[in-house]
Amino acid sequence: MISEQLVDLSRLQFAATAMYHFLFVPLTIGMVWILVIMESVYVMTGKVIWKDMTRFWGKLFGINFALGVTTGITLEFQFGTNWAYYSHYVGDIFGAPLAIEGLMAFFLESTMIGLFFFGWDRLSKTQHLMVTLLMAVGTNLSALWILIANGWMQNPVGSEFSYLTMRMEMTDFWAVVFNPDAQAKFVHTVSAGYATGAMFVLSISSWYLLKKRDVEFAKRSFRVAAAFGLASVMSVIVLGDESGYTVGEAQQTKMAALEAMWETKPAPAGLTLIASINEAEQKNNWEVEIPWVMGLIGTRSISKEIPGIHDIKAKNRERILRGIVAVNALDALRANRDDAVAKLVFERHKADLGFGLLLKKYVVDVNTASSEIIERAVNDTVPRVTPMFWAFRAMVGLGFAMLLLFGLAFWSTLKSACIQKPWLLKAALWMLPAPWIACELGWFVAEYGRQPWTIYGVLPTHLSVSTLSVNSLYGSLAGFIGFYTVLLVVEMYLMVKFARMGPGSLGTGRYDQEPSDHAASAHA
Amino acid sequence: MNFSDKTLVKKLTVVLVLKLAVLMALWWVFVREQHVAVDENSVAAQFLAPVSTKAQESKQ
Numbered sequence: 001m002i003s004e005q006l007v008d009l010s011r012l013q014f015a016a017t018a019m020y021h022f023l024f025v026p027l028t029i030g031m032v033w034i035l036v037i038m039e040s041v042y043v044m045t046g047k048v049i050w051k052d053m054t055r056f057w058g059k060l061f062g063i064n065f066a067l068g069v070t071t072g073i074t075l076e077f078q079f080g081t082n083w084a085y086y087s088h089y090v091g092d093i094f095g096a097p098l099a100i101e102g103l104m105a106f107f108l109e110s111t112m113i114g115l116f117f118f119g120w121d122r123l124s125k126t127q128h129l130m131v132t133l134l135m136a137v138g139t140n141l142s143a144l145w146i147l148i149a150n151g152w153m154q155n156p157v158g159s160e161f162s163y164l165t166m167r168m169e170m171t172d173f174w175a176v177v178f179n180p181d182a183q184a185k186f187v188h189t190v191s192a193g194y195a196t197g198a199m200f201v202l203s204i205s206s207w208y209l210l211k212k213r214d215v216e217f218a219k220r221s222f223r224v225a226a227a228f229g230l231a232s233v234m235s236v237i238v239l240g241d242e243s244g245y246t247v248g249e250a251q252q253t254k255m256a257a258l259e260a261m262w263e264t265k266p267a268p269a270g271l272t273l274i275a276s277i278n279e280a281e282q283k284n285n286w287e288v289e290i291p292w293v294m295g296l297i298g299t300r301s302i303s304k305e306i307p308g309i310h311d312i313k314a315k316n317r318e319r320i321l322r323g324i325v326a327v328n329a330l331d332a333l334r335a336n337r338d339d340a341v342a343k344l345v346f347e348r349h350k351a352d353l354g355f356g357l358l359l360k361k362y363v364v365d366v367n368t369a370s371s372e373i374i375e376r377a378v379n380d381t382v383p384r385v386t387p388m389f390w391a392f393r394a395m396v397g398l399g400f401a402m403l404l405l406f407g408l409a410f411w412s413t414l415k416s417a418c419i420q421k422p423w424l425l426k427a428a429l430w431m432l433p434a435p436w437i438a439c440e441l442g443w444f445v446a447e448y449g450r451q452p453w454t455i456y457g458v459l460p461t462h463l464s465v466s467t468l469s470v471n472s473l474y475g476s477l478a479g480f481i482g483f484y485t486v487l488l489v490v491e492m493y494l495m496v497k498f499a500r501m502g503p504g505s506l507g508t509g510r511y512d513q514e515p516s517d518h519a520a521s522a523h524a
Numbered sequence: 525m526n527f528s529d530k531t532l533v534k535k536l537t538v539v540l541v542l543k544l545a546v547l548m549a550l551w552w553v554f555v556r557e558q559h560v561a562v563d564e565n566s567v568a569a570q571f572l573a574p575v576s577t578k579a580q581e582s583k584q
Binding site: 360 | 565
């Protein structure tokens with residue numbers, strides 16, 4: 001059997017690198033569209049301040065891109081190094097969107113980023129705008145293909161298991177592409193990225209306004225960020241609701257865990273706002289509930305029930321028992337591929353094969369699993385409720401706090417009064433980390449909530465890992481965390497340095513705090 | 525390109541080169557020697573053992 005320590009370390013390594021990676025990604029996804037908006041205004045109006053805005057915010061965008069690029073590549077390598085069984089089992093499907101992302105989106109994005117920075121004096125205004133637009137398209141296409149891959153892990157459509165090759169094989173590429181989970185995750189995630197980019201620009205602009213420097217530049221940046229941020233955060237909330245609906249359809253355990261819904265409630269179920277969760281006794285000591293809301297979000301109806309954890313576990317117990325039959329039939333087929341009876345039995349039960357494999361965490365031969373072992377495997381099918389419940393609420397709470405902030409910021413720009421409201425500017429400055437925290441919490445809910453599966457309902461996590469040495473995992477984990485922390489510190493240092501310099505760093509002579517070389521040449 | 529831009533490009537170039545070097549070093553030290561060859565038989569052995577093994581033994 002695979003050691004639990006090995007599984008935990010592999011999970012921790014992937015989670016740590018993914019979470020570091022996603023500190024860089026949402027800013028890239030969001031800021032690129034802000035650059036498109038600013039440059040479009042420049043092309044339409046010819047006002048040079050908009051070009052300066054594009055160049056200045058583009059510089060901060062470039063720092064983030066340079067520091068962030070390759071932090072995601074280690075994740076793709078980890079599929080091969082740490083998750084070799086996973087890669088064999090589902091590589092036929094999972095590898096396709098990742099390959100398309102590299103060839104189509106990342107190459108487009110990287111090429112256009114080069115042209116964006118070095119093309120200002122070589123391209124016409126319109127050509128440069130097209131480059132910025134293509135850079136944005138490339139960035140978002142990149143997110144699309146990654147989230148198609150991730151969406152398939154959450155809801156494995158368009159594929160089936162082959163006992164001949166012992167792997168999942170793709171049966172319908174377009175079902176994988178148009179997987180409702182992937183599409184809902186894509187729009188929700190990129191909207192969160194847009195909100196992150198908007199918050200970044202809003203916060204730094206607020207700082208300039210508080211310091212009363214580069215006021216015209218900062219006011220325009222503030223206005224763009226407020227409008228774009230308000231639209232983005234509204235999209236995040238609406239599309240998050242859609243994402244909740246797809247989770248309710250495809251991942252009932254995740255839905256029940258993040259709602260701390262132990263019992264199936266009569267339709268339409270209420271939304272639990274807060275609760276005192278008692279995991280030991282599998283109940284809530286008390287809860288505050290809003291009637292109907294969960295039923296509407298999770299089922300889009302007032303008549304459909306949302307199953308509670310106890311009912312889900314009862315169903316999963318049945319599935320584990322059928323899974324044992326599937327494992328035995330598969331075993332017989334491996335011994336004799338022409339065994340017609342085994343083939344028939346396997347076809348009938350193969351949907352539950354993954355549930356049978358859950359027992360492999362505790363026993364070498366699934367047929368020897370006692371009722372106690374089966375019970376442990378049943379309990380494994382639902383992730384821990386407390387972290388899911390509170391992480392989700394913290395994410396939603398931050399989303400609504402950002403909605404309020406962007407709403408107030410947008411309202412104040414309509415009144416041209418943002419500069420007269422220091423409390424608003426301070427709030428915008430202090431809210432800077434909010435979208436990053438919300439994004440990380442969102443990924444936690446999505447991925448921790450998928451446990452105990454790497455591929456939901458198909459492949460258990462403990463069977464996905466490579467049989468590496470624990471020492472090498474400790475070493476590489478420490479190496480990754482140390483290295484990524486250094487990258488983060490360098491990013492913060494460069495961001496703070498160039499944000500402090502402000503648009504004066506462009507050396508145009510039009511802004512406060514021009515660099516000394518420009519001042520010197522102007523003096524000469 | 526002004527002075528601050530040139531400094532930034534220099535710093536980012538150093539960061540990128542260091543990044544590639546550190547990633548390569550991490551791979552060299554911790555991953556290079558760790559070969560995990562996976563094929564249908566090893567998956568069967570991992571997922572189905574020991575029943576599979578017994579069946580193959582009895583077949584032989």
